[in-house]
Amino acid sequence: MAKKIVAGNWKMNKNLQEGIALAKELTEVVKNPNCDVIIGTPFIHLASVAEVIKGSCIQLSAENCANKASGAYTGEVSAEMVKSTGAEYVILGHSERREYYAETPEILKEKVELALANGLKVIFCIGESLEEREANKQNEVVKAELAGSVFHLSAEQWKNIIIAYEPIWAIGTGKTATADQAEEIHAYIRSCVAEVYGAEAAAETSILYGGSCKASNAPELFAKPDIDGGLIGGASLKAADFKGIIDAWG
Numbered sequence: 510m511a512k513k514i515v516a517g518n519w520k521m522n523k524n525l526q527e528g529i530a531l532a533k534e535l536t537e538v539v540k541n542p543n544c545d546v547i548i549g550t551p552f553i554h555l556a557s558v559a560e561v562i563k564g565s566c567i568q569l570s571a572e573n574c575a576n577k578a579s580g581a582y583t584g585e586v587s588a589e590m591v592k593s594t595g596a597e598y599v600i601l602g603h604s605e606r607r608e609y610y611a612e613t614p615e616i617l618k619e620k621v622e623l624a625l626a627n628g629l630k631v632i633f634c635i636g637e638s639l640e641e642r643e644a645n646k647q648n649e650v651v652k653a654e655l656a657g658s659v660f661h662l663s664a665e666q667w668k669n670i671i672i673a674y675e676p677i678w679a680i681g682t683g684k685t686a687t688a689d690q691a692e693e694i695h696a697y698i699r700s701c702v703a704e705v706y707g708a709e710a711a712a713e714t715s716i717l718y719g720g721s722c723k724a725s726n727a728p729e730l731f732a733k734p735d736i737d738g739g740l741i742g743g744a745s746l747k748a749a750d751f752k753g754i755i756d757a758w759g
């Protein structure tokens with residue numbers, strides 16, 4: 510069985526003090542969850558938040574890392590640096606990074622490899638645009654995104670990959686995929702994983718849904734057999750909202 514996970518993606522929100530306060534609040538309200546709980550924060554928060562959540566059930570993720578190991582890359586943050594803060598995960602392939610920062614499948618492949626080589630687990634995001642969904646190309650798109658950046662990994666490396674399916678048209682729009690729409694493509698994604706890594710590995714791969722997921726729609730989404738949790742943007746910025754989604758796992 511795949512691990513159940515609720516992961517937050519703060520994106521470029523919260524200054525350091527606000528981020529620390531939110532992490533602290535989460536350690537107070539999230540007790541004995543029925544799923545893994547991860548928060549993805551900006552780089553500058555990582556070391557401080559790692560201290561705040563120490564000993565709690567909350568785990569830490571970066572939202573990006575460099576596609577180079579080290580050296581003269583002004584402004585970049587390496588996977589090794591991320592790991593040294595205490596973070597255990599990194600979100601890669603988010604549609605915002607692909608679109609606004611021109612991250613290609615090749616660049617993402619390099620990032621994934623460096624993250625894994627430095628002992629980070631990767632939350633790898635895939636998902637189609639509205640135009641692609643309207644042209645019924647969503648399956649083709651997600652398969653190509655997987656093939657382009659992660660399907661070359663060994664079976665051993667694959668154990669450290671979590672997939673987040675995030676239809677771009679549902680991110681921050683308030684427009685969630687219906688639970689049936691999400692389940693259909695999650696099942697397809699799992700079948701793609703099975704083709705490469707086998708049925709057992711596919712069954713153990715966590716596939717999260719992201720895109721306007723909130724406490725009110727999480728129970729219906731999480732009830733689907735191929736939806737193993739959520740990657741949460743907007744609703745991860747308030748402890749009560751985020752807890753509401755975690756509680757959807759009963």
Ligand code: PGA
Nearest residue numbers: 680681720721741742743
């Ligand atoms: P949202 O973002 O929950 O605000 O739609 C999800 C994401 O982009 O990870």
